[in-house]
Amino acid sequence: MSADPQCANLNKTPVFSETVVVNPNKTLKNVFVYIKDGLTQKYPTPAENVVVVFDQKNCTYSPHVFGLQVNQNLEIRNSDPTLHNVHAMPKINSQFNLGMPMKDMKMTKKFAKPEIGAKFKCDVHPWMNAYANVVEHPLFAVSDATGNFTIKDVPAGKYTVQAWHEKYGVMDASVTVEAGKDAKIDFDYKGDGASK
Amino acid sequence: MISYFRNQGLFLFSVFCALCTCFLVFAGAMVTSTQSSLAVPDWPLSYGQFFPPMVGGVFYEHGHRMVAGTVGILTLILVFVAAKHAKSQTVKKLTWLALFAVVIQALLGGITVLYLLPTSISVAHACLGQTFFCIMVAIAWIQTPLYLNIKHVDHVKLNKAVYVQFMLLLLVMIQLLLGAITRHLQAGLAIPDFPLSFGRLLPPMFNQQVLVHFLHRVWGFVIYAASWFIYFYWRKKDDKHFKLFSFLLLLLLNVQLFLGAFVVWSQKLHLITSFHVLTGALILALSVVMFLTVLKKAGLNQTSHIRSFWLLGKPRVTLMVCISALAGYLLHDVNSVFKMVVMLLATFLVSYSASAFNQLIEINEDALMERTKHRPLPRKMLEKNSVLLACALTFIIGVLLFYVQINSLSAWIAALSFFSYTLIYTPLKKKTYLSTFIGAFPGALPVLLGEVSNVGEVSFQGVLMFLLLFVWQFPHFFAIGLMYAKDYQTAGFKVLGINTLEYFKTTRSILIYTFLLLMISVLPSLFDFTNFYYLICSLMLGVLFMVMSFRLNLQNNFKHAKEVLLASIVYLPIMYVLFIVTLK
Numbered sequence: 115m116s117a118d119p120q121c122a123n124l125n126k127t128p129v130f131s132e133t134v135v136v137n138p139n140k141t142l143k144n145v146f147v148y149i150k151d152g153l154t155q156k157y158p159t160p161a162e163n164v165v166v167v168f169d170q171k172n173c174t175y176s177p178h179v180f181g182l183q184v185n186q187n188l189e190i191r192n193s194d195p196t197l198h199n200v201h202a203m204p205k206i207n208s209q210f211n212l213g214m215p216m217k218d219m220k221m222t223k224k225f226a227k228p229e230i231g232a233k234f235k236c237d238v239h240p241w242m243n244a245y246a247n248v249v250e251h252p253l254f255a256v257s258d259a260t261g262n263f264t265i266k267d268v269p270a271g272k273y274t275v276q277a278w279h280e281k282y283g284v285m286d287a288s289v290t291v292e293a294g295k296d297a298k299i300d301f302d303y304k305g306d307g308a309s310k
Numbered sequence: 311m312i313s314y315f316r317n318q319g320l321f322l323f324s325v326f327c328a329l330c331t332c333f334l335v336f337a338g339a340m341v342t343s344t345q346s347s348l349a350v351p352d353w354p355l356s357y358g359q360f361f362p363p364m365v366g367g368v369f370y371e372h373g374h375r376m377v378a379g380t381v382g383i384l385t386l387i388l389v390f391v392a393a394k395h396a397k398s399q400t401v402k403k404l405t406w407l408a409l410f411a412v413v414i415q416a417l418l419g420g421i422t423v424l425y426l427l428p429t430s431i432s433v434a435h436a437c438l439g440q441t442f443f444c445i446m447v448a449i450a451w452i453q454t455p456l457y458l459n460i461k462h463v464d465h466v467k468l469n470k471a472v473y474v475q476f477m478l479l480l481l482v483m484i485q486l487l488l489g490a491i492t493r494h495l496q497a498g499l500a501i502p503d504f505p506l507s508f509g510r511l512l513p514p515m516f517n518q519q520v521l522v523h524f525l526h527r528v529w530g531f532v533i534y535a536a537s538w539f540i541y542f543y544w545r546k547k548d549d550k551h552f553k554l555f556s557f558l559l560l561l562l563l564n565v566q567l568f569l570g571a572f573v574v575w576s577q578k579l580h581l582i583t584s585f586h587v588l589t590g591a592l593i594l595a596l597s598v599v600m601f602l603t604v605l606k607k608a609g610l611n612q613t614s615h616i617r618s619f620w621l622l623g624k625p626r627v628t629l630m631v632c633i634s635a636l637a638g639y640l641l642h643d644v645n646s647v648f649k650m651v652v653m654l655l656a657t658f659l660v661s662y663s664a665s666a667f668n669q670l671i672e673i674n675e676d677a678l679m680e681r682t683k684h685r686p687l688p689r690k691m692l693e694k695n696s697v698l699l700a701c702a703l704t705f706i707i708g709v710l711l712f713y714v715q716i717n718s719l720s721a722w723i724a725a726l727s728f729f730s731y732t733l734i735y736t737p738l739k740k741k742t743y744l745s746t747f748i749g750a751f752p753g754a755l756p757v758l759l760g761e762v763s764n765v766g767e768v769s770f771q772g773v774l775m776f777l778l779l780f781v782w783q784f785p786h787f788f789a790i791g792l793m794y795a796k797d798y799q800t801a802g803f804k805v806l807g808i809n810t811l812e813y814f815k816t817t818r819s820i821l822i823y824t825f826l827l828l829m830i831s832v833l834p835s836l837f838d839f840t841n842f843y844y845l846i847c848s849l850m851l852g853v854l855f856m857v858m859s860f861r862l863n864l865q866n867n868f869k870h871a872k873e874v875l876l877a878s879i880v881y882l883p884i885m886y887v888l889f890i891v892t893l894k
Contacts, residue, residue: 118365197363199351209426211348215357237349238366 118239120196121173131241132178133281141261142303144179145279146230146247148254149265150286152273157183157251165189165222168234168244170198170214175234175244179280181254182246184228190214190221197238204232207248211237230278245280268297277301316395317453323391324450327384331446332591334381337374338439339587342493343580346370347427353420378419382412388449400613404449411442421648429494430715431648436490440591447595448602456551460606468608469693471547475604478540479597480703481533486594488526489587497523498583504574530570533593537563555600562593618686622669622697623662623704630882631661631756634779637886638760641771641893645764652715653763657756659708660724664752667701667732670694675740679797712763720763727755739803746805750783771839771893777830778885784823785859786878788816792862792871817866820859820874828852831885844892848885855881 115121115129135143166182168175171193182188190212192198197215206229212221225232225248236242247254255263270293277285282303291297341347349367350356356372364372385408392405418435422428451457492498497519504527507513513520537559544552569586576582605611635657636650644650669676669687677688686692705728713721735749754776761772768776791798791805798805831852835845858877862870 117369120365196365197357197368199349201348201351211351211426213351213357215359215362236366237346237351237371238368240345240367 115173115241118173118196120194121239124172124194129174129241132174135178137259137261139260141257142279142282143257143259143261145257145263145277145301145303146179146181146245146254147257147263147265147275147277147301148181148230148247148249149251149268150274150276152271153251153253153269154271155269159183159185160187160252162187167191168246169193170200170236170242173198173239173242175236175242177244177256179245179256180247181249181256182225183252184248184250185224185226188223188225188246190223192217192219198236198242199238200234201237202232202234202246204229204246204248207232230276230284231280247278275299277303279303317397320391320395320401321450321453323388324446324453327381327388328443328446328450330377330381330384331443332588334374334377335439335443335591336584336588337370337377338436339584340580341370341374342432342436343578343583343587344370347432348423350375350423353423375419378416382416385409385412385446392449398452401449401452404445404452408442408445408449411438411445415439415442427494429491432494433487433490436493437486440486440594443591444595444598448598451599451602457603457606460551460603462609463607468604471543471552471604472608472610474540474543475597475601476699478533478536479594479601481529481536482590482594482597485526485529485533486590488522488529489590492522492526493587495519495522498573498578501527502574504571527570530567534563534567551603552600555596555603559593559596559600562589562596565589566593614691618691619700621686622666622692622700623658624665624669627665628658628661630879632657633883633886634754634756635760635763637890638757638762638772638775639764640890641761641769641775642765649716649763652711653720653760656708656711656716656724657759659704659711660728661756663701663705663708664728664731666697666704667728668736670697670701671732671736675801675803678801679794681794681797716763717766719766720759723755723759723762727752727759730755739805741804743804746784746787749787750780753783754779770837771834774830774834774837774839775886775889777833778827778889779882781823781827781830782878782882785820785827785855785874788820788823789862789871789875789878792816792820792866793868793875817859817863821856821863824852824856824859828856834889839894840889840892841894844888847888851881851884851888 115125132144137143160183165187166180167189168177168180169191170176173194173196190200192214195217197213199211199213200221201209201211202223203209204225206227207225210223212223214221225246227248228250229246229248232246232248234244234246253265253268255265257263268291270291272288272290275287275289277287285301285303287299287301289297289299344367346367346369349371350362352358356362356368356375362368362372385405389405389409392402396402396405415435415438418431418438422431422435425431492500495518500517500519500523501507501513503509507520507524507527513524516524537556541556541560544556566586566589569582569589572582573579573586602611632654636654639650639653669685672682673687673694676682676685682688687694687697709721709724712724731749731752735745735752738745738748757775757779758768758772761768761775787805828849831848832845834840835842835848855877858870858874862874
């Protein structure tokens with residue numbers, strides 16, 4: 115944080131890397147979970163005003179891992195009184211690198227193709243990074259501070275669900291959803307990076 | 311008296327510029343070392359301003375832009391001061407070269423930021439930066455009292471020394487390229503240990519990064535060994551200047567070896583890595599200084615030598631080759647200006663190589679002909695071995711540029727052009743009158759080379775352009791043949807005969823071929839590739855060309871033949887422009 119006096123000001127207490135965040139109940143935060151195979155219906159592109167907000171606040175990206183739909187608007191904000199640049203490095207979609215020098219400025223971007231684990235970084239503040247996950251449908255979630263995730267409104271059927279973590283990789287699981295009932299999946303990640 | 315002080319002033323200012331450039335090399339290296347290359351996403355302004363807050367990576371990237379801008383302005387001042395006060399024309403020309411280089415360097419810097427660091431542009435920016443540094447060092451060096459006082463020693467005795475120093479320069483330039491590629495492929499830690507590779511002598515597996523990293527290490531050792539050889543070489547010759555230079559070289563190389571090791575051991579600490587880059591630049595600059603100095607000692611530092619090397623490449627022919635390649639390239643949309651520039655450079659190099667090789671083969675014949683007896687080799691301005699080396703280097707670099715930066719097919723076409731021109735057409739010139747027909751194939755290949763460089767394949771429009779250039783060769787060469795018929799016979803070339811009956815045949819051939827040219831030039835319209843304007847203009851131009859050749863038929867003399875030649879040189883580029891501009 116010391117590379118930028120503004121960042122140092124905004125962060126008086128130590129800041130930790132968000133690569134691996136283990137919750138107090140020994141579950142993993144920031145795992146992106148989505149339906150990989152099995153969906154038969156198509157979901158329309160969300161309207162222009164249904165945006166996913168991606169903020170630069172206190173010299174960190176928030177959220178650290180997020181999902182959005184293909185061609186959904188990603189609203190990138192800079193809530194810090196310092197300059198950031200948003201350098202997106204997807205492998206399938208087009209890369210971009212935008213300067214955001216002013217506080218409260220906003221920019222909107224879209225991703226045209228599905229892609230998992232597209233990295234965002236700030237070239238001014240090298241510790242800042244985040245991951246975007248672009249999916250064709252809205253059936254995804256990110257595990258929270260209790261290690262839980264919820265995907266709502268899944269039609270009945272048999273699906274492959276994939277979990278993605280930036281360090282511990284991907285895991286697949288099968289699940290059958292019955293109409294009107296909840297289905298439960300657990301993903302077991304091992305700390306030594308076993309599942310890649 | 312005043313001019314002495316003015317010269318001193320210029321000299322000191324040149325030294326100051328070289329020092330600033332040295333600092334710039336370091337500043338530039340720090341940008342990549344701290345991974346701040348994209349910290350400023352826009353160019354030429356930084357976050358839309360001249361002075362953004364210098365936080366984080368912006369400090370390195372924008373800081374380096376500011377130093378670069380300063381050096382650019384200093385270079386501009388240097389050009390003006392040298393133009394006014396420099397005694398040596400070489401100094402003046404070098405300052406213009408430096409200005410040109412720094413402008414291109416700025417453009418490359420901008421392109422690499424705006425296009426998010428394409429590897430080849432970043433590598434070019436790295437290499438040009440150090441080259442620019444060498445130019446600045448050279449400008450200062452050739453004004454030093456030491457250099458100015460160097461006496462010309464027997465040229466023959468120093469021949470080997472010139473080659474030795476040239477080879478050193480070449481080796482170091484290759485290492486610069488390898489180092490830049492290693493950095494910009496992020497292969498700096500591809501091999502995590504030193505001096506072993508993954509605990510062994512050879513890495514157990516090779517991928518792109520391990521390979522380039524390993525090559526960089528191996529080449530470093532090659533240069534290290536070479537510097538010991540050079541040290542003992544000059545000690546034996548007991549030359550006081552060069553003993554000092556080679557000691558300095560050895561010193562720098564030991565430092566560089568240690569720094570290289572430390573880059574790996576420290577896991578690429580920013581300062582260590584940047585000093586490694588800087589030391590590399592200093593080694594390169596020292597190699598340039600040594601080469602320039604040995605050239606002066608051997609009496610080879612005349613600008614006439616540079617001119618001789620330039621003439622080896624048959625500049626007017628090479629220019630036409632490059633224009634033809636460009637025409638072929640422009641048959642399709644230009645997606646990358648950088649690729650087009652690389653294509654032109656590579657075409658220049660291969661054409662240079664073929665022309666130089668041709669002059670090497672035909673030294674004796676050139677000496678016998680009025681038109682060519684003033685060429686560098688018949689006049690003994692250059693050594694045959696130097697020419698051979700120049701041929702080899704330009705050919706290899708040209709073909710490699712095609713292969714690596716453009717596509718493999720273009721590399722094959724370039725090589726084919728070279729070999730068919732030098733090993734088929736040239737020897738056949740003395741054997742058969744058909745040689746002009748055979749030579750028309752390599753002559754027309756540049757158009758295909760250009761098109762293939764752009765889109766990787768040949769289109770029907772490309773074939774039509776090829777046909778145009780192919781048929782064009784005949785009136786062009788026959789006109790030259792008529793102008794110098796006696797010469798060609800003396801030299802033993804079977805291009806034309808010299809008695810009037812043969813003259814008549816040749817002039818009639820020219821007429822026939824210009825008619826053929828007219829027919830072919832109309833084809834693109836027939837196939838609906840171009841529009842009505844093309845049809846009208848190509849008809850007019852073709853008829854004009856035919857009229858010129860008809861006049862030659864009526865009265866065969868040198869003047870008319872020369873007019874046909876000039877007409878051919880004007881006709882071709884205009885036809886290219888016409889074709890491309892009216893292409894649908």
